[in-house]
Amino acid sequence: MSTNKKKIHYAWWLLLGLSIMVGLAKGGIMTAGGLFLTPVTQDLGIGMGSLTLYFSISSIVTMIFLPFAGKIIAKYDIRTVLVTAVILQAGSFAMFGLMNSVWGWYLFCIPMSIGSIFVTQIAGPVLINNWFKKHNGLAIGIMVASGGIFGAILQPMAGNLIASEGWRMTYFILGGIVIAIVVPIVLLTIRMSPKQKGLQPLGLEVDIKTEDASSFKVESNTNTGISAAIAKKSSAFYALLLFFFFITAISSFGQHVAPFAMGLGYDVKFAGGAMGFWQVGVLIGALAFGILSDKIGAKNTAIFAMLLGLVPIAILLTVPDNSTMFSLAIGIYGFVVASLGTLGPLLTTAIFGNKEYGQIYASAVIGLAVAGIVALPGYGYVFQLTGSYTYVLYAIAFMLVINVVLIIMAFIGKKKLVQAGHWK
Numbered sequence: 001m002s003t004n005k006k007k008i009h010y011a012w013w014l015l016l017g018l019s020i021m022v023g024l025a026k027g028g029i030m031t032a033g034g035l036f037l038t039p040v041t042q043d044l045g046i047g048m049g050s051l052t053l054y055f056s057i058s059s060i061v062t063m064i065f066l067p068f069a070g071k072i073i074a075k076y077d078i079r080t081v082l083v084t085a086v087i088l089q090a091g092s093f094a095m096f097g098l099m100n101s102v103w104g105w106y107l108f109c110i111p112m113s114i115g116s117i118f119v120t121q122i123a124g125p126v127l128i129n130n131w132f133k134k135h136n137g138l139a140i141g142i143m144v145a146s147g148g149i150f151g152a153i154l155q156p157m158a159g160n161l162i163a164s165e166g167w168r169m170t171y172f173i174l175g176g177i178v179i180a181i182v183v184p185i186v187l188l189t190i191r192m193s194p195k196q197k198g199l200q201p202l203g204l205e206v207d208i209k210t211e212d213a214s215s216f217k218v219e220s221n222t223n224t225g226i227s228a229a230i231a232k233k234s235s236a237f238y239a240l241l242l243f244f245f246f247i248t249a250i251s252s253f254g255q256h257v258a259p260f261a262m263g264l265g266y267d268v269k270f271a272g273g274a275m276g277f278w279q280v281g282v283l284i285g286a287l288a289f290g291i292l293s294d295k296i297g298a299k300n301t302a303i304f305a306m307l308l309g310l311v312p313i314a315i316l317l318t319v320p321d322n323s324t325m326f327s328l329a330i331g332i333y334g335f336v337v338a339s340l341g342t343l344g345p346l347l348t349t350a351i352f353g354n355k356e357y358g359q360i361y362a363s364a365v366i367g368l369a370v371a372g373i374v375a376l377p378g379y380g381y382v383f384q385l386t387g388s389y390t391y392v393l394y395a396i397a398f399m400l401v402i403n404v405v406l407i408i409m410a411f412i413g414k415k416k417l418v419q420a421g422h423w424k
Helices: 002-006 010-030 033-044 048-075 078-098 102-131 136-165 167-189 213-223 235-263 268-296 298-308 310-318 323-337 339-352 357-364 366-386 390-419
Strands: none
Touching (some): 078 102, 102 136, 102 339, 136 339, 235 268, 235 366, 235 390, 298 323, 310 323, 357 366, 366 390
16 A cells, blocks of 8 residues: 555656657757758748748648648547657758758648647647646646756757757758657657556546545546537537637737847847846746645636736836846746646646547647737737837737626636536
8 A cells, every 4th residue: 555655656657758759849940940041041032031932831731731630639549649740840940951942841841830739739738637636727838848958958059059050950950859859758658548557537536446436436527628529519619729829929019029129129148148037937836836726726726827917028128128127027927928838738727627538638739820920920010110129018908808708708608507507
């Protein structure tokens, strides 16, 4: 009995595998793409606008394919799906190194985006939801934080490789590293359900010696909630989808922090340092929001995060010329946007339960993809037309307030669904 208590639950090993997979795929592939833009455009004579169009194509592909991703994960073996997805994502990224025309990026970003949906967006929340009935928020926070940790290591490495080995070889190296590490990790650690290991989810362990009918009743009731068909017709679902849209639009301002800083008269070195504060904020926020949600619930934590987001906006609107306050504001902003990866999955579970979580979550995060298409160029056009990010900051403050309203509306919608007898 005492030996069993000391044994590490397999859920933690699964989380380690997930964190390595998500961390490498995000830090080594997704967030490293911007490092290649200047050397590729200079070497091949491609316009920056023409090359960066592949990011928009990626967002469109993500938006179209997301609804199918949840169904695929539910129907097929999770390890087969993820190994295929990693090869699609990292293999396509490596293929960029062979391209001589912008059409190569337009073509290969399609399979890369499809693979990324499973590896970086859908699999983690679904698996954690299956394995963690206790410490669910902490687990999500650790997984999200892994992207920042690996990114902090791999992005400087990628920059040095581009300088020393060239952008083509760096595409090959990063893609190869991700495939070589992630594929074995997936095969060794990833399992869809605790039942595949003869276990209960963490927090619902049952002592075999005292196992009885009530124990089995607890286990069978863990897969309860609202069906995807009912959920997608509800006001709660549309409130959650809009929440994803606005929080992603809020987060997208990170790509504009450097030009915002330099537009205020700061140099590029200071702008880089400010983004360092952003990354620290994201890392701390991912863990903090996970722990907070375990303590006070996803709803209260999300409302707190949105209200806290008004603080850096107020600073950036009133005293942006103070370098210390500017850096502090960017750090708090990074802390707040960590709620996208941490609270999004937790809110989905809190509102709709576990019954068909994967399909509901995959549909709701379409809001994320749409925001990626709209917000990034939208902020750029506002700056282009006005010469300032002031209106953008006011818009972000408005979106933060709207998100508080949407969270409240989503839980009111949940209450209606429960009262109507749809929670089964």
